[in-house]
Amino acid sequence: MGMWAYEPWDNDEAADWYGDLMDQTRLREAWLEGINQDPGDSPGVVRAAGALFVMLGRVYVWPITTFDEDLERAIAALSRVAECDEYKESPELIELVTKEIEELKSRRKNNSDNASPSIPASAKPWWKFW
Incomplete structure (x- = not known):
C-alpha cells in the first residue's frame, strides 16, 4: 500500500475505494442537483x-477530474446562500x-492570495470543519 500522508484518504487503497464509491453511487450527480439549485428558493x-463538499471535497476522495471545478462551484x-x-x-x-x-477556499491549489485559515490545516483534525 502506498501511503503519502496520514489522513484517512492519503493512501492507494483509500483513494481507490473512494473512486469506486463515487462511481457506484453517482454521488457527484446527486450533489450537482443540490448545489445547482437556486439559493433564493432553496438555501437550505x-x-x-x-x-x-466541505466534508468530502478533498483530493483523493472527490473525483479528481472535476475537483477544482466543483470546489469553485x-x-x-x-x-x-x-x-x-x-x-x-x-x-x-x-x-x-x-x-x-473559508474552509473551502483553503483547499485551492494556489492558496497564497487567500486569507489563511484561522487554524492551520496541520493543527486541525481532519474531521473538524467549523
Whole structure:
C-alpha cells in the first residue's frame, strides 16, 4: 500500500475505494442537483450540498477530474446562500456560512492570495470543519 500522508484518504487503497464509491453511487450527480439549485428558493438545500463538499471535497476522495471545478462551484454557491435574505437576517448563520466558505477556499491549489485559515490545516483534525 502506498501511503503519502496520514489522513484517512492519503493512501492507494483509500483513494481507490473512494473512486469506486463515487462511481457506484453517482454521488457527484446527486450533489450537482443540490448545489445547482437556486439559493433564493432553496438555501437550505444549497448549504447542505455545500456542507457535503466541505466534508468530502478533498483530493483523493472527490473525483479528481472535476475537483477544482466543483470546489469553485461550492464556494460560489455558498457565497450566494450568504446573500439570501433569509440568511442575512441571522448574523450567526452568516458567520457559519463564511467559515464554510473559508474552509473551502483553503483547499485551492494556489492558496497564497487567500486569507489563511484561522487554524492551520496541520493543527486541525481532519474531521473538524467549523
